[in-house]
Amino acid sequence: MLEKVIELIDEKKFPALKEELKEMRAVDIAEIFEELDVKNCIIIFRLLPKDFAADVFAYLSSQQRKDIVSSIHESHLNDIVDELYFDDMIDFLEEMPANVVKRILVTATDEERKLINQFLNYPENSAGSLMTIEYVDLKKEMTIKEALNHIKKTGVDKETIYTSYVLNEKRKLEGIISLRKLVLLDEHLLISDVMNEDYITSTTLDDQEEVAQLFKKYDLLTVPVVDKEGRLVGIITIDDIVDVIERENTEDFQKMAAMAPTDEEYLSSSVFSLARKRIVWLLILMITATFTEMIIASFESVLAAVAVLAASIPMLMNTAGNAGSQSSTLIIRGIALGEVQLTDYLKVFSKELRVSMVVGIPLATVNFIRMAVLGNELSIAFTVSLTLLLATMMAKMVGGILPIIAKKMKLDPAIMAGPLITTIVDVLSLLVYFNIASVLIKL
Amino acid sequence: MLEKVIELIDEKKFPALKEELKEMRAVDIAEIFEELDVKNCIIIFRLLPKDFAADVFAYLSSQQRKDIVSSIHESHLNDIVDELYFDDMIDFLEEMPANVVKRILVTATDEERKLINQFLNYPENSAGSLMTIEYVDLKKEMTIKEALNHIKKTGVDKETIYTSYVLNEKRKLEGIISLRKLVLLDEHLLISDVMNEDYITSTTLDDQEEVAQLFKKYDLLTVPVVDKEGRLVGIITIDDIVDVIERENTEDFQKMAAMAPTDEEYLSSSVFSLARKRIVWLLILMITATFTEMIIASFESVLAAVAVLAASIPMLMNTAGNAGSQSSTLIIRGIALGEVQLTDYLKVFSKELRVSMVVGIPLATVNFIRMAVLGNELSIAFTVSLTLLLATMMAKMVGGILPIIAKKMKLDPAIMAGPLITTIVDVLSLLVYFNIASVLIKL
Numbered sequence: 001m002l003e004k005v006i007e008l009i010d011e012k013k014f015p016a017l018k019e020e021l022k023e024m025r026a027v028d029i030a031e032i033f034e035e036l037d038v039k040n041c042i043i044i045f046r047l048l049p050k051d052f053a054a055d056v057f058a059y060l061s062s063q064q065r066k067d068i069v070s071s072i073h074e075s076h077l078n079d080i081v082d083e084l085y086f087d088d089m090i091d092f093l094e095e096m097p098a099n100v101v102k103r104i105l106v107t108a109t110d111e112e113r114k115l116i117n118q119f120l121n122y123p124e125n126s127a128g129s130l131m132t133i134e135y136v137d138l139k140k141e142m143t144i145k146e147a148l149n150h151i152k153k154t155g156v157d158k159e160t161i162y163t164s165y166v167l168n169e170k171r172k173l174e175g176i177i178s179l180r181k182l183v184l185l186d187e188h189l190l191i192s193d194v195m196n197e198d199y200i201t202s203t204t205l206d207d208q209e210e211v212a213q214l215f216k217k218y219d220l221l222t223v224p225v226v227d228k229e230g231r232l233v234g235i236i237t238i239d240d241i242v243d244v245i246e247r248e249n250t251e252d253f254q255k256m257a258a259m260a261p262t263d264e265e266y267l268s269s270s271v272f273s274l275a276r277k278r279i280v281w282l283l284i285l286m287i288t289a290t291f292t293e294m295i296i297a298s299f300e301s302v303l304a305a306v307a308v309l310a311a312s313i314p315m316l317m318n319t320a321g322n323a324g325s326q327s328s329t330l331i332i333r334g335i336a337l338g339e340v341q342l343t344d345y346l347k348v349f350s351k352e353l354r355v356s357m358v359v360g361i362p363l364a365t366v367n368f369i370r371m372a373v374l375g376n377e378l379s380i381a382f383t384v385s386l387t388l389l390l391a392t393m394m395a396k397m398v399g400g401i402l403p404i405i406a407k408k409m410k411l412d413p414a415i416m417a418g419p420l421i422t423t424i425v426d427v428l429s430l431l432v433y434f435n436i437a438s439v440l441i442k443l
Numbered sequence: 444m445l446e447k448v449i450e451l452i453d454e455k456k457f458p459a460l461k462e463e464l465k466e467m468r469a470v471d472i473a474e475i476f477e478e479l480d481v482k483n484c485i486i487i488f489r490l491l492p493k494d495f496a497a498d499v500f501a502y503l504s505s506q507q508r509k510d511i512v513s514s515i516h517e518s519h520l521n522d523i524v525d526e527l528y529f530d531d532m533i534d535f536l537e538e539m540p541a542n543v544v545k546r547i548l549v550t551a552t553d554e555e556r557k558l559i560n561q562f563l564n565y566p567e568n569s570a571g572s573l574m575t576i577e578y579v580d581l582k583k584e585m586t587i588k589e590a591l592n593h594i595k596k597t598g599v600d601k602e603t604i605y606t607s608y609v610l611n612e613k614r615k616l617e618g619i620i621s622l623r624k625l626v627l628l629d630e631h632l633l634i635s636d637v638m639n640e641d642y643i644t645s646t647t648l649d650d651q652e653e654v655a656q657l658f659k660k661y662d663l664l665t666v667p668v669v670d671k672e673g674r675l676v677g678i679i680t681i682d683d684i685v686d687v688i689e690r691e692n693t694e695d696f697q698k699m700a701a702m703a704p705t706d707e708e709y710l711s712s713s714v715f716s717l718a719r720k721r722i723v724w725l726l727i728l729m730i731t732a733t734f735t736e737m738i739i740a741s742f743e744s745v746l747a748a749v750a751v752l753a754a755s756i757p758m759l760m761n762t763a764g765n766a767g768s769q770s771s772t773l774i775i776r777g778i779a780l781g782e783v784q785l786t787d788y789l790k791v792f793s794k795e796l797r798v799s800m801v802v803g804i805p806l807a808t809v810n811f812i813r814m815a816v817l818g819n820e821l822s823i824a825f826t827v828s829l830t831l832l833l834a835t836m837m838a839k840m841v842g843g844i845l846p847i848i849a850k851k852m853k854l855d856p857a858i859m860a861g862p863l864i865t866t867i868v869d870v871l872s873l874l875v876y877f878n879i880a881s882v883l884i885k886l
Contacts, residue, residue, distance in 0.1 A: 023641070027660055148626065155627050162605055162622070179605070179622060183591065184598050198466070216689070217470055219682040221664065238681055239662040245685065246659070249692045250776055256696075257772035257861065258765050266777045267790060274794070275801035278769050282806055282835075285765055287813065289758030296754040303746075303753055310746055310753045311739040314869050315732030317757055321764075322701050322728055322862045326721050329700035333693055334709045347710060351717070358718035363725055370730065392725075418700065418861055419765045426757050 002032050009040050018047045026052065030059035038067045046072070054083030061268065062095045069100055078107050085159050087132035087240070090119045127211050128204035130244065131225045131234030136164040140174055140192035144182050147191055151179070163222045165232055166195050173201070173224055173232040201226050204233060208244045213338060215241045252336060256329065256417035258285065285419055291427045299434040308376065309437055312384045313430070319363065320391035320429045321422035327352050327399030328421050332413045335403060342408055348400045356396035364389040383433075383440050390436075391429035398424055445475050452483050461490045469495065473502035481510045489515070497526030504711065505538045512543055521550050528602050530575035530683070533562045570654050571647035573687065574668045574677030579607040583617055583635035587625050590634055594622070606665045608675055609638050616644070616667055616675040644669050647676060651687045656781060658684045695779060699772065699860035701728065728862055734870045742877040749884055751819065755827045756873070762806065763834035763872045764865035770795050770842030771864050775856045778846060788847045795843035796836070803835035826876075826883045833879075834872035841867055 001024065008017040021029060021044065029048075033041045033056075045053060045068055057065065057080055069077060081089055081104055093101050093116065105113055115133070122128025136158050138147050147164065155161040164182070166175040175195030185194055201224050202211050214223060215238060225234045251261035258281035264273065296303070296313075303310055331348060334340030340348065364385040371381035399421045403413035444467065451460040464472065464487065472491075476484045476499075488496060488511055500508065500523055512520060524532055524547055536544050536559065548556055558576070565571025579601050581590050590607065598604040607625070609618040618638030628637055644667050645654050657666060658681060668677045694704035701724035707716065739746070739756075746753055774791060777783030783791065807828040814824035842864045846856035 025661065027662075152627060155623070161626065179626065180598070183604065183622065183626070184595055216685055218468065219470075219685075221681070238664070238685075242659055242662075242681075242685065242688065245688055246780065250780070253696070253699075253772050253776050257768045259769050259772070265782045266773050267783060267787060267794075271794060271797045271801060274773075274798045278766070278798070279802045279805060282762060282765055282769075282802060283809060286758060286762045286806060286810060286831075289761055290813070290817070292757040293754040293817075296757070297751065300750050300754075304750055307743050307747055308740065310756070311736040311743075313753070313756055314735040314739070314760055314873070315729060317760070318732055318764075318862075318865060318869065319725060319729045321761075321865075322725055323721070325700045325861065326702050326725075329696050329702070330709050330717075333696050337689065337693070339708045340710060344710060351710075351714060354714045355717045355721070358714060359722045359725060362722060363729060366726060367729060370733070374733070374736075388729075418768065419761075422761060422764075426761065430757070 001028060002035055005032055005044070006036070006040075009043060014043075014047060017044070021047060022049075022052070026055035027059050029056045033060060033064055038071075042068060042071050046076075050076075050079045051083045054080050057092075058084060058088040063268075065092060065095070069096065074103060078104065085132050085134055086119070086234075087130065087159075090116070090129075093120060122204055125208045126204060127202045127206040127208065127223075127225050127236060128234070130208055130211065130236045130240050131204075132159050132237070133234050134159040135222075135224075135232075135235045136161050137167045137171075137232070138164045138177070138191055140166050140168075140190070140195065142191045143187065144185055144189050144191065144194065145187035147177075148182055148187070151182075159235070160222055160237055163235075165224055165235070166191055167232055171231045173226055173230060175199070176224060199224070202236070203227070209248055211236060212241050212244050212248065216245075248336075252332070252414045255412060255414035256332065258282070258417075258419035281419065285423050288423050289426070292430055295427065295430045295434070299438075302434055302437055306380065306437065306441055308380060309383075309433075312371075313433075315367075316384065316387055316391055316429055316433060317422070317426050319388060320395040320425045321418065323356070323359065323392045324395030324399035324421040324425045325418035327355075327396045328403055328417050331400050331403045332417060335407055335413045340404070342404060345401060345404045348404060349397060352396045352400035353393070356393040359396075360389040360392035363392060379441055383437050386440075387429065387433040387436055390432050391425065394428050394432070395421070395425040398428070444471060445478055448475055448487070449479075449483075452486060457486075457490060460487070464490060465492075465495070469498035470502050472499045476503060476507055481514075485511060485514050489519075493519075493522045494526045497523050500535075501527060501531040506711070508535060508538070512539065517546060521547065528575050528577055529562070529677075530573065530602075533559070533572075536563060565647055568651045569647060570645045570649040570651065570666075570668050570679060571677070573651055573654065573679045573683050574647075575602050575680070576677050577602040578665075578667075578675075578678045579604050580610045580614075580675070581607045581620070581634055583609050583611075583633070583638065585634045586630065587628055587632050587634065587637065588630040590620075591625055591630070594625075602678070603665055603680055606678075608667055608678070609634055610675055614674045616669055616673060618642070619667060642667070645679070646670065652691050654679060655684050655687050655691065659688075660781075691779075695775070695857045698855060698857035699775065701725070701860070701862035724862065728866050731866050732869070735873055738870065738873045738877070742881075745877055745880055749823065749880065751823060752826075752876075752880055755814075756876075758810075759827065759830055759834055759872055759876060760865070760869050762831060763838040763868045764861065766799070766802065766835045767838030767842035767864040767868045768861035770798075770839045771846055771860050774843050774846045775860060778850055778856045783847070785847060785851055788844060791843045791847060792840060795839045799836040799839035802839070803832040806835060807832040822884055826880050829883075830872065830876040830879055833875050834868065837871050837875075838864065838868040841871070 004020060008020060048056060134157060136151055136155060138150060151161050162179045164177050165173060168174055175197045176199045177191060177195045181194055200214055200218055204225055204227060211223060221238050223236045224232055225236060227233050254261045260277040260280060262277055331340055367388050368381050368385040371384060372378060402416040406413045406416045447463060451463060491499060577600060579594055579598060581593060594604050605622045607620050608616055611617055618640045619642045620634060620638045624637055643657050643661055647668055647670060654666060664681050666679045667675055668679060670676050697704045703720040703723060705720055774783055810831050811824050811828040814827060815821060845859040849859045850856045
């Protein structure tokens with residue numbers, strides 16, 4: 001597709017290009033934009049019918065939108081904005097500079113402006129920031145037939161018609177009903193008799209992660225968002241929730257690798273933006289390593305007497321670090337998916353204690369054999385292997401419990417991942433190592 | 444809810460319990476089962492109407508299903524199985540012992556049995572293993588009115604009626620049409636004139652991760668699955684894809700923390716099953732550490748001359764390991780989300796090179812000051828800091844490139860995460876460290 005489009009642009013065959021574009025999907029055109037320079041993107045964008053242009057616009061990156069806004073005519077921009085779904089328009093307004101927002105709001109009615117301002121004020125990552133207002137509302141006095149006629153009349157501009165919301169005169173939500181029921185049930189029935197009154201809702205300030213949990217648990221396609229008075233203010237659809245799930249997972253991956261989380265894609269991030277996200281934790285963890293230095297320095301006499309002890313430090317610390325990361329990763333993920341609760345800390349502790357013995361004893365045994373085969377003195381091989389067992393056990397218990405403690409302290413459990421656990425476990429392992437060495441090797 | 448249910452069971456108020464259960468959601472009852480012993484679960488299960496019992500059954504864990512199967516009457520079991528959606532029934536049959544499967548298949552017709560066997564044979568994690576057969580099929584000669592009547596007649600047993608599939612007499616897929624269009628468009632139009640002929644499909648052997656990418660990219664609610672001849676064999680719905688996305692993410696977290704991936708929940712896994720998933724990588728990585736030992740041992744004379752060099756080994760290796768994990772995590776995630784392509788390796792390499800300098804220089808500077816303040820000799824502080832800079836740079840380039848190489852070699856990029864990168868980077872860092880030390884400290 002890309003080659004065809006480039007060819008048509010190069011040959012300036014714009015009518016043919018226009019036809020070609022009509023056959024394509026909005027998201028695929030947005031993907032082509034990533035490969036073209038700004039000038040060509042704008043040529044393509046101008047050729048699109050305005051409703052389709054709005055669809056493409058909703059898929060573009062912040063920078064691409066800014067490029068387009070700065071080069072298309074104001075009336076054309078207003079047409080595009082009019083065609084956007086409300087949630088996409090809010091996302092767009094949020095990223096534009098104030099003067100562009102002002103220019104767009106000029107054409108809005110007072111009521112629209114009030115609504116836009118209300119939506120712009122919902123905190124990032126809240127249910128309010130995800131919702132849209134294009135839903136179907138019904139009255140409970142309607143029959144199914146009347147409801148279907150109402151949907152036929154108003155449905156074309158709605159983000160979804162698969163769930164309708166039954167509101168009273170004060171816009172308080174009284175029930176929801178699926179299009180499935182409306183189509184399958186007898187058309188003479190009253191909405192009040194068939195609507196579902198025991199539905200799941202969220203409120204504007206709920207965290208998006210909690211909302212995603214509701215979708216996952218109850219297999220929902222949409223969730224209504226209500227205000228404190230129970231009035232319907234918007235709906236959230238599954239396509240936005242799929243994006244939330246992936247974003248939250250990406251953030252967890254980033255935090256667990258000791259980075260500040262970001263929404264930016266890797267390839268479109270600048271070097272300085274990437275570096276800024278990484279350096280803080282690297283600095284903190286590096287400075288924390290002062291403790292390991294102090295411990296090694298204070299046991300300098302032990303090391304000087306048995307220099308070969310130094311050789312095993314990296315192996316001991318890596319193995320303990322890996323063992324701790326395994327445990328903390330499982331617990332962090334379990335908490336994120338709601339499988340591990342705060343009250344499970346005793347279960348986690350005793351499980352990790354047992355797992356760490358089952359894992360640690362073979363590890364220590366293999367290590368003893370390995371070191372003996374390599375010609376180390378048996379007392380040294382034993383010292384290292386015993387430390388390995390104890391360090392693995394400590395690492396797994398620390399790795400299992402710290403994420404739960406973090407959650408308890410209202411911190412994000414994901415920060416208790418590999419890098420931090422490793423640093424903590426290093427200190428513990430070294431203390432164990434040198435103390436065992438002092439006793440066993442009789443210095 | 445749980446307290447109420449337990450109270451009613453304890454007081455043997457079964458009619459009241461039955462009423463209470465009717466008001467609840469299937470997934471909530473399944474959650475209550477987790478807190479009760481087998482005996483009480485079976486009491487509750489027997490009180491449920493059979494279609495609702497099937498809903499609850501679909502949410503239960505493999506063990507809970509086995510407990511129930513072994514204690515309910517065969518005819519009751521057959522009723523439940525009949526009520527399950529086809530995809531849930533296949534999942535259930537897959538986990539049951541052969542004799543149970545046989546008992547259930549006895550009541551199936553020849554045609555059903557053939558279909559069940561076909562579905563049981565789709566590989567795990569394939570599109571075939573996710574799909575269900577309860578879809579609405581239409582003919583292109585129908586009018587919209589006829590299509591809606593057909594849906595009214597057959598829709599009640601379908602997993603979704605929001606997309607219908609237009610099939611020819613050989614069951615070849617010719618088009619799809621949404622219920623949205625059927626409801627909104629004029630009822631006299633022909634399906635052939637309004638159906639979408641440019642739709643996304645997947646095939647039975649597609650990997651579930653690729654199918655999930657299609658849902659995410661095109662914001663789909665369902666995807667049709669066709670065989671090699673283009674015949675429709677089933678459909679996949681978004682609720683199952685949401686589960687796939689979370690499962691694939693969980694697997695990536697596990698692999699990236701050097702564990703064998705598993706579907707089992709942490710708390711319901713046995714100690715030995717958890718230990719088995721963890722020990723293989725721990726052993727491999729421990730044995731690989733033999734290289735670091737050999738390097739340290741071969742530089743024993745350097746260490747003996749300047750014993751304080753040993754003290755910085757953990758800090759150097761942790762920082763380099765963390766720096767490498769950051770890069771590999773971003774690239775692994777970028778590949779998983781389709782944001783980083785194999786052809787981007789030069790971009791990644793040059794970006795990591797620049798980021799690593801921007802990150803490494805301040806890190807090295809802070810470390811130099813830190814070590815000087817702590818009273819180290821400046822030549823030693825300089826040796827450690829220069830190594831820190833070079834190790835960080837190597838770590839970030841190795842961490843950035845290895846996941847791409849893994850993908851290129853058709854391996855899972857997720858194995859190139861922190862633990863493996865750390866082990867590789869340890870060897871490189873130690874070599875750099877001792878060589879710089881030998882030169883700079885003039886041994």
